[in-house]
Amino acid sequence: MGEKGTVQKSVTRQANPGKATILALGKAFPHQLVMQEYLVDGYFRDTNCDNPELKQKLTRLCKTTTVKTRYVVMCEEILKKFPELAVEGLPTVKQRLEICNEAVTQMAIEASHVCIRNWGRPLSDITHLVYVSSSEARLPGGDLYLASGLGLNSQTQRTMLYFMGCSGGVSGLRVAKDIAENNPGSRVLLATSETTIIGYKPPSADRPYDLVGVALFGDGAGAMIIGSDPIVGIERPLFELHIAAQKFLPETHKIIDGRLTEEGISFKLARELPQIIEDNVEGFCDMLIADAFGFIEDKDYNKLFWAVHPGGPAILNRIEKKLDLTPEKLNASRRALMDYGNASSNTIVYVLEYMMEEGLKTEGDGRELAEWGLILAFGPGITFEGIIARNLTA
Missing domain, CATH: 3.40.47.10 (Thiolase/Chalcone synthase)
Structure with a gap:
């Protein structure tokens, strides 16, 4: 996995007392970078498919999505270890979750570390965790694995949002806002993490809509720190909610x-x-x-x-x-x-x-x-x- 830093800026506008603010941002990605112009040939090669009509359709979709680059967990090593992922109709949910559960946790940890560094306060000052993902399933959930991987206090209050899809990031922000405003002094870490391996499939004429996802979706993680009443000189609020x-x-x-x-x-x-x-x-x-x-x-x-x-x-x-x-x-x-x-x-x-x-x-x-x-x-x-x-x- 890899991580990227965040743009930060000094603040001139003052936050209103009691209102939740975004105090820092962070993101992280897997190492595998996919250039859109090479995606079609690679995808059809990896799935051993030679259907020219489906290949032409994906080529058109790749141009219309406007996507140029993406990061993905899927790589040659994974397909060598789990070749059944590229075979139609095989029961592979166990294998997929084995990959996804580990990958989303690792990316969430890395994004959270970037965010916490940008925030400028110690990890121990985080009081709540909101974790969002549509790419894993397990018990205990990814929130506990993330809290453990980061080394959060065992009394950190955790909330987990699963399978909310594309609205999940803003859903998590809404929940973090409510927590911050109803718990004075709290600092909420919101972490999101996703990988497309959970839905990776070979192309099929029976599922033409799958190609839209192949042409459009990517993997990665994001993180935010949310809290009210920022500490002047220490915290730099970015957006007030x-x-x-x-x-x-x-x-x-x-x-x-x-x-x-x-x-x-x-x-x-x-x-x-x-x-x-x-x-x-x-x-x-x-x-x-x-x-x-x-x-x-x-x-x-x-x-x-x-x-x-x-x-x-x-x-x-x-x-x-x-x-x-x-x-x-x-x-x-x-x-x-x-x-x-x-x-x-x-x-x-x-x-x-x-x-x-x-x-x-x-x-x-x-x-x-x-x-x-x-x-x-x-x-x-x-x-x-x-x-x-x-x-x-x-």
Whole structure:
């Protein structure tokens, strides 16, 4: 596994007393880097498939996803040890979980260490842990393995969120916000970790939708420290979290359908997903804005910043069109998708990092990151997760 640092910046805006803030970010990745231009040949070689129609379809999908690079746990050594992972119809859930459980813990530990270093306080000051993953299954859960691997105090209070898919990162942030605001002095470590090995399968004409996942998804981990009332001179709050909301859309539970089977997780993503998100995103955002401010002046969404989980380019395009956003508003989301693919719950961490980085680049040129904005993600349900946040880095 490998890790990457985080952009940090001095703070000028002050956090409001009692409000939860993101105090640090961190991320980590497996060592295997996949260039999108080489993915198709490698995938068909590794799965011993020579279906030209499926290969052409994946080639087209790889171009439309806008992904350029991704990190993945899957590698030649794993396929040599477990060749059955590339064979259709074999019961391999035991093998998959053996790989995934270890991999997600290792990545979560590495991302958490980066985050804690950026935070600047000792590990012993963490009081709560929120752990998010859709890539493992065991008892005890990954939260305990992560706490043990980090060396957290045995009285650290743990919360685990499993199988929430792409909305999991913002779901975890909502839970961490509630914990921080209801436990004065607490410091919450939120860790997310995902790997696609749990659903890795050979191409099949009976499952053409699998190729979307092959072209889109990546592996990695993310971490945040959340707490209220930052200690001046020691902690550097990045974003203040104000109003958080979750909403599911009735009768849409089959649109994103994932099932744990003897062959791992099988996913189906319906074609209607981008349209459903487009049809409902404005109402959800307006609800959040009304709860926080009562209104949005002239309903100009471009006065806000937008940290949106990049489920795919079609979703980002439709949100941009529906809300009449200028292109730069979703630039951080598009960069995260291009560099890491859709890494499920982790990706919102990467988006927030890129947003901070762009704020540094544009400082003083009239294009600074807005003070207020939304953190958004969409997952199975269909579930909308959103947080009204305040940028404290300008």
